[in-house]
Amino acid sequence: MLSEFDIIRDLFNQPGLGAVANEHVREGIGDDCALLSIPEGKELAMSMDTLVEKIHFPENAPADLLGWRALAVNLSDLAAMGAVPLGFTMSLAMLGADKKWLENFAAGLKSCAQTYDCPLLGGDTTRGPLAITVQAHGLVESGKALLRSNAQVGDRIYVSGSLGNAALAARHLADLDKWKSESIFESSFYKPVPRLGLGSGAIDIANAAIDISDGLLADLGHICRASGIGAEIQLEKIPLGKSLDVGLDRSQALAIAVTGGDDYELVLTVPEGKAASLESMAKDINIPLVCIGEITRGKGVSCYDANGAALTFQTAGYQHFDA
Amino acid sequence: MLSEFDIIRDLFNQPGLGAVANEHVREGIGDDCALLSIPEGKELAMSMDTLVEKIHFPENAPADLLGWRALAVNLSDLAAMGAVPLGFTMSLAMLGADKKWLENFAAGLKSCAQTYDCPLLGGDTTRGPLAITVQAHGLVESGKALLRSNAQVGDRIYVSGSLGNAALAARHLADLDKWKSESIFESSFYKPVPRLGLGSGAIDIANAAIDISDGLLADLGHICRASGIGAEIQLEKIPLGKSLDVGLDRSQALAIAVTGGDDYELVLTVPEGKAASLESMAKDINIPLVCIGEITRGKGVSCYDANGAALTFQTAGYQHFDA
Numbered sequence: 001m002l003s004e005f006d007i008i009r010d011l012f013n014q015p016g017l018g019a020v021a022n023e024h025v026r027e028g029i030g031d032d033c034a035l036l037s038i039p040e041g042k043e044l045a046m047s048m049d050t051l052v053e054k055i056h057f058p059e060n061a062p063a064d065l066l067g068w069r070a071l072a073v074n075l076s077d078l079a080a081m082g083a084v085p086l087g088f089t090m091s092l093a094m095l096g097a098d099k100k101w102l103e104n105f106a107a108g109l110k111s112c113a114q115t116y117d118c119p120l121l122g123g124d125t126t127r128g129p130l131a132i133t134v135q136a137h138g139l140v141e142s143g144k145a146l147l148r149s150n151a152q153v154g155d156r157i158y159v160s161g162s163l164g165n166a167a168l169a170a171r172h173l174a175d176l177d178k179w180k181s182e183s184i185f186e187s188s189f190y191k192p193v194p195r196l197g198l199g200s201g202a203i204d205i206a207n208a209a210i211d212i213s214d215g216l217l218a219d220l221g222h223i224c225r226a227s228g229i230g231a232e233i234q235l236e237k238i239p240l241g242k243s244l245d246v247g248l249d250r251s252q253a254l255a256i257a258v259t260g261g262d263d264y265e266l267v268l269t270v271p272e273g274k275a276a277s278l279e280s281m282a283k284d285i286n287i288p289l290v291c292i293g294e295i296t297r298g299k300g301v302s303c304y305d306a307n308g309a310a311l312t313f314q315t316a317g318y319q320h321f322d323a
Numbered sequence: 324m325l326s327e328f329d330i331i332r333d334l335f336n337q338p339g340l341g342a343v344a345n346e347h348v349r350e351g352i353g354d355d356c357a358l359l360s361i362p363e364g365k366e367l368a369m370s371m372d373t374l375v376e377k378i379h380f381p382e383n384a385p386a387d388l389l390g391w392r393a394l395a396v397n398l399s400d401l402a403a404m405g406a407v408p409l410g411f412t413m414s415l416a417m418l419g420a421d422k423k424w425l426e427n428f429a430a431g432l433k434s435c436a437q438t439y440d441c442p443l444l445g446g447d448t449t450r451g452p453l454a455i456t457v458q459a460h461g462l463v464e465s466g467k468a469l470l471r472s473n474a475q476v477g478d479r480i481y482v483s484g485s486l487g488n489a490a491l492a493a494r495h496l497a498d499l500d501k502w503k504s505e506s507i508f509e510s511s512f513y514k515p516v517p518r519l520g521l522g523s524g525a526i527d528i529a530n531a532a533i534d535i536s537d538g539l540l541a542d543l544g545h546i547c548r549a550s551g552i553g554a555e556i557q558l559e560k561i562p563l564g565k566s567l568d569v570g571l572d573r574s575q576a577l578a579i580a581v582t583g584g585d586d587y588e589l590v591l592t593v594p595e596g597k598a599a600s601l602e603s604m605a606k607d608i609n610i611p612l613v614c615i616g617e618i619t620r621g622k623g624v625s626c627y628d629a630n631g632a633a634l635t636f637q638t639a640g641y642q643h644f645d646a
Contacts, residue, residue, distance in 0.1 A: 026366055030549070031471050032403040032533060033368035035463070038361040043349055045356035046444070048458065050414040052451030080355040091373040091456045121369070128375030129452040133414045135371065140358070148354050210355060226353070 008125045011102055012090070017110040019087050019119035024139075034089065034121040042139040044086070047077030053130035057190075063101045065190035066132065067108025072192045073213065074136035075116050076264040079199035080211040082146040083138030085118035090135075093128030116196060146202060146209035146268075151227035155207055155269035155295040158278060160195050160287050163216055164253060165241030167260020188243065192264035197285040199266060205278050206268040215259045217313060220267055220301050230298030233258075236306045237292040258303070259313050269295050331448045334425055335413075340433040342410050342442035347462075357412065357444040365462040367409070370400030376453035380513075386424045388513035389455065390431025395515045396536065397459035398439050399587040402522035403534040405469040406461030408441035413458075416451030439519060469525060469532035469591075474550035478530055478592035478618040481601060483518050483610050486539055487576060488564030490583020511566065515587035520608040522589060528601050529591040538582045540636060543590055543624050553621030556581075559629045560615040581626070582636050592618050 009029065012018060019028035026035035038044050051057060051070050071088060078085055090109075113119055118136065165188035195211070202209060208227060210219045216238075220231050235254055241263070244253035270278045275291065282289040296302075303311045332352065335341060342351035349358035361367050374380060374393050394411060401408055413432075436442055441459065488511035518534070525532060531550060533542045539561075543554050558577055564586070567576035593601050598614065605612040619625075626634045 026466075027468070027470065032400040033370040033406065033461075033468070035404070035468055036361075036367040036369065037465065038359075038367060040363055044359040044361060044367065046359065046412060047356045048412045048414050048446045048456075050416055050447050050449050050451070050456065052416055052449055055450050077355040081358070083356065089369060089371045089458060091371050093373055093375055093454060123371045124373050124456075126373050126375055127378050128373070128454055131416060131451055131454055133371075133373065133447075133456040135412060135458050138356070142360065143349075145350070145356070145358055147350065 005125045008097060008102060011106050012120055014106065014110070017106060017113055017120050019121050024086055025121060029120065029122050036086065036137065038139065041142055043142050043145065045078055045081045045083035045138045045140050045145060046135055047074050048133065048135040049074050049077070050131055050133040062190070063104035064108030065186065067105045068112045069190045069192065070132040070134050071109055071112040071118065071136065072194050073264060074134045075118060075194035075196060076192060076211040076213070078136050078138035079194045079196045080146065080209045080266060081138070081140055082144065082199045082203040082209065083140040084200050085116050085196065086137045086139055087119050087121040088113070088134050088136045089121050090123040091133040092123070092125050093131045095127060095129060116194065141203060144203045146199065146206055148208055148210050148223050148226035151208035151223050151229055151269040151295050152271065153229055153295055153297050155271055156275045156291050157220070157231060157233070157293040157295060158268045158270060158289050159216065159239065159265055159292050160198055160282070160289050161263065161265040162239040162241040162288070163212065163263050163265060164244045164257035164260055166192065166262035167215070167256050168241070168243050170262055188241070189262060192262065194264060195266045195287060198282055198287045198289070201281045201285060202268055202278060205274045205281065206270045208269045210267050212263045212265045212267060213261050215261045216267065217258050217301050223267065223269065224300055230296045231293060231301045232296050233293040233301060233303045235303050235311060237290060239288065239290050255313055328448045331420060331425060334429050335443055337429065337433070340429060340436055340443050342444050347409055348444065352443065352445050359409065359460065361462065364465050366465050366468065368401055368404045368406035368461045368463050368468060369458055370397050371456065371458040372397050372400070373454055373456040385513070386427035387431030388509065390428040391435045392513045392515065393455040393457050394432055394435040394441065394459065395517050396587060397457045398441060398517035398519060399515060399534040399536070401459050401461035402517045402519045403469065403532045403589060404461070404463055405467065405522045405526040405532065406463040407523050408439050408519065409460045409462055410442050410444040411436070411457055411459045412444050413446040414456040415446070415448050416454045418450060418452060439517065464526060467526045469522065469529055471531055471533055471546050471549035474531035474546050474552055474592040474618050475594065476552055476618055476620055478594055479598045479614050480543070480554060480556070480616045480618060481591045481593060481612050482539065482562065482588055482615050483521055483605070483612050484586065484588040485562040485564040485611070486535065486586050486588060487580035487583055488566045489515065489585035490538070490579050491564070491566050493585055511564070512585060515585065517587060518589045518610060521605060521610045521612070524604045524608060525591055525601060528597045528604065529593045531592040533590050535586045535588045535590060536584050538584045539590065540581050540624050541584070546590065546592065547623055553619045554616060554624045555619050556616040556624060556626045558626050558634060560613055562611065562613050578636055
């Protein structure tokens, strides 16, 4: 007597998605709990994020892309701690169980799970307004995790990739006709690339790290508060996303890049003496990285233009839809 | 610049609820990830469950009781593996942030967290239809977890506490006036007691265990499927919940007790030679326990009355509201 939800469980336990027992995963999907074995000398890093329909993504968002995004945003948190993925749990609430939607969702999830070697360990399925909660689990050498609270005065501030594409895309997501024809929107919003190699490579190099989910200024602000320091940013160094090239003047583009969220790039603070190591490591793994400023005494994030004039931005932070 | 959701985070990080760093918890609330250190010789057990308004509980359910229940149902899964609680993560989605509601919710959560020594490690808060996802984490001696898949032919089947109170209560939850005046309903549905002492005490004694969330027959059926065996139940041995005494004939009461969910009692299967150890351990910790049948060759759960006649039940399993 298989229920609808048993069938879903089978779909999520398909080869390539559901965890296979190994040295770390003692039990995956199917018992009261999943069981993990953590090797000596490692700590377990865990991050939980929920995506809710009409809050974090529009109605009729493509199911496969949602599957990718739900896992990838959590992997980005692992990256920000320098952790290596081990597996994830997921709770899926939905009002009806549409087979095609579920297959697509599972395919997107599987694609992300396989790309980053992070299988599904267990979770829950239930009726309810569409919402996806994922908890990602990863391993990091004991005592070596990159914290928000360890930035030091004099650290160089680095940011990976480029900023602003995802925030611009988020503004257009609800307009289905538009974003369907512009795949850069789709991928920059729905398919963030967690910077796992950069994060784990920065262990023993960086002092602090965070991923950019709320916007550069907001997230760097979290580092400042947690570390009890300030930060100075040179705005001309900010790597602007390609999609900001079109139809926006520079100050508009800059505002989106530094205040817009969802890029899931990493911000790293690195002692001057280790800056070269960080740059060379990032180059080896082909991740663009640029120094945008410096950690200072004081409080909060200050932004300066090329002439040394201080600029301020309305840091709205996270706010896609009506959230 | 504290947002509404920063304030919530502070509320959840209050003393007695938010985790304090210790030998197991290296980072709690506040960074990209929580960090756990798992002692050598232990495995980490994890269970995730979501409660959705109007599916798992009625509108206007008391916030403090919801807080208790959201954590307790996950602790019950830890109990069913024989694990000892370490900490939990939580994602809370809600449409508005009512201060009084949040304070009551946090108070219920804290009460459960303190009772079972399971502090909050991190999570997420977001706008969305009211839904609470909790993942509980616990420790169990490596290789010793109680699985569903290890029941053996000849095992005695034990059940803790009594069955049926919660299922009867669930039927009346939507009728606020009624259940407000009948506290047995409130507590049997909203305040399940996770049988943590029994579960961890049954390590090295029981072969298999599960907690009763979907109903005795459904959950024992999970053990049968996972272990490739059958089970025979003597119906006259079923410990009937006290609230079934009133206004129900014996066959109605029995049907609710064996098919109704939400009791969060444990079912344990134990080799005959260890039955006395189990009984004496349960007595020592003051948990009622009764032998209700035996694991057999074959398939599925069979029920017999006092005359040896086979009875069948409509095993609807989980279905409180419209789920």
